[in-house]
Amino acid sequence: MNQTRKRLSMLTTAALLTALAILIPQVMPKIVIPPASFTLASHVPIMIGMLISPVVAVIVALGSTLGFLISGLPIEITFRAATHVIFALIGSLFLWKHRDYTEGIKFQIFNVVIALIHTLAEVAIVYILLTTGFSHLDGRNLVSLLLILGIGGFIHSLIDFNIAMFIAKTINRVYKFDIFNH
Template identity: 45%
Template sequence: MYRNLTITALLMALAIMIPIMMPLKVVIPPASYTLASHVPIFLAMFLSRKMAACVVIGSTLGFFVAGFPLVIVMRAASHIIFALMGAYYIKHHPGVLTGALSFAAFNLVCAIIHAIGEVLACLLFYTTTTMPNIDLIYVVFVLVGGGTIIHSMVDGYIALYIYKAIPGLSKTGNN
């Protein structure tokens, strides 16, 4: 119990600090790409649903505190969808983290679900606020949707590498 609490706290701290401190970030609202911003979420997702939910809250807080535009904070909050779905799948199919092909398929499906959540967050934001003078289809579907798929897959592989590199991390248990 204390081990899971400690890991959750550490991943939440990382999720809060990455958007604040990461020097490698590109922000073109509503699109933003912050290197490794999804890694704590993926690591938590590999370990448990509760941990994943907590880390998504931390990540959302990190984007808020870092002063990102509200639409980007909403995108961060949408991560709850892919994180909980991914954690649920891993709980019932833990072998997905050990097979190269199965992880590639899992990572792609997570990335697509992730992108759908972020696109919906943008559409919700832009249909309930004053529309900016942007090409909504290009910005939301190509920059946010397409960019999220690529960004999510890269972060998924970074997280898997870290997960496999830390001895005993998989013994935390997925609940």
């Protein structure tokens, strides 16, 4: 594929993933226990973007933040979405150099590490918001809120990345669109 066509393909893919990332918080089923919110497949476009390039991953993560901002959910959830830039960039930079971590046990190890980074960033921002008084939520149940957010967020991240990898591999197989090569 020539360079112009490859860039156009990457731009189009980034735009489609960003549109999905904005749309998902609006339409997908969710469980909301502020400041926790578990929206079905909300990380999938970001995680597919991580497989493409660091720039695409960050753009899609920012689009997801916008999606949560306009969804009407509590502002703490938008701040949590903004932290997705962190795990998306770190994970994508790693995958850019280590494509062998998209298969088998190496992928699952990578998935656990990214889920930990993802969860720690979300818990940290919620902790900051709750303890500084920025949040409108009551901080009396801080430990239980952070446990729900931490454990639930970790499991949610693991599931979404497996969904993202399944979709990415299916797209590669069906459409011969090799997102694993850069």
